[in-house]
Amino acid sequence: MSCDDGDFDVPSFVFSSNVQKCGDLILYNISDDSKEVLILNLAENDTIFFITPQVNASFPLTNKISYRVFNTNVSSSYFCQDIPPVSPSIIEEWNGSGTLIVNNTINSDDNDGVQELDLELDSDLDGIPDYIDKDDDNDGILTTNELDLDNDGDNFLDFLDTDGDGIPNHLDSDDDGDGILTIYEKRTDSNANDIVDYLDPSFAVTQAAFLVEPNQYTTYYTTTFTINNLSLSNNNGNVINYDNYEYGAITGEQIIKE
Template structure:
């Protein structure tokens, strides 16, 4: 929650003094997330009391997709001048304003009782992209940290040498079986692996072992039924299970490709307002919050060269 209290008088719009009956108190006490709609409107609403904060951006033209176009370092900082084209508004209502935004026609049963607008100041929108392989193992744990900087993205560990670092690789050992399907069993509470699956007992957990059953044939080369980059569905003896986990089946069908990899992407978009000027109110720094929108969670797909 962000809190900022101030006193207003109902005659502020005419810049006249107010008597005791004209004083109201408003408090910027909103959730720490905001939403977006249209070309680009950031807004946050509350229902006790009924209030909203909003920032409309029309100059320059900007879309949410623009804010997802991060630089090579996975960050993007966008600075917008608050103006008559890009106003910041604090409003109060006589009813629930949750449906007031993003509709061509605002609800007819909700009226604005106060509308304060700042047309000066600056909005700084910061986008940070975090990527992960979704295998249940924290990124820092998947890096040997040979450079000592505790950053898996620099000099990253790449167990299978496929060009995708382990912290982004949902198949760390390149055997065409997803890491998450090979029971690495990382316990976040313990901060360590607990009973990781090691089918052949060679001391290398399956998720890092290119030959899971120790029969001398690479797991990815045990597609005896269908060559579809999925050894899990190649079963000679149904009572035992997949051939890549059965040391008694050691037939080699040489793989020719890696399976497609999925990399999860999460964008954190935060907005900070500086030097906003509402009537009789100024605020040096105001944290609008973090954007809550489905577009900030997505995926990209990579198939490594074999």
């Protein structure tokens, strides 16, 4: 940071790493001492789509950055209101420009209990890769319900292979190997031997196909913001400059239903 002559106090200019937002057009970051805020006002066509990967998207923020110092603590409830409240009051205001650099990191997971590192693998060839497919073999039984407990303590559920054919149940379209696909076998125990039909090789009766639920998974995103050539000035002609200012990040998650 460079100042013109140091005859003013910049209270801290140390902000949280967590950026907050009002809608998609106002980003703000409250300082660690809760008395300062750095606000970015995006234009309508600058809307940042947090879920869409926009690696190194950049937005010119000409005269759209405000740095405010308040007389007392300001909380997030101060923002996102049509008419800003009277208190706390602004005791100093700086305005300026910069270029906002947006970098998105996105990870998706079906949280089905299986570690699925190959993002291309689509075991049941339904067009949904395993790591976001909650029913990896499309047999109507969710993967999470086709696994054993974590017996070896590696924090992943263990595989089951009911028919011992080397294909674990969550990837086996005929779990009990009786020749009738799981999707056509009842989920109840027809012959009262305490084994549900689709896992019971001694009971092989074809039913109407069971429904496969629509897929669903979770997307986790981290959007980081850097302001290039941040330049702020106040009415006294004081200037705050940064070449690359790390503004912070927004993290979140979203359920994707297909």
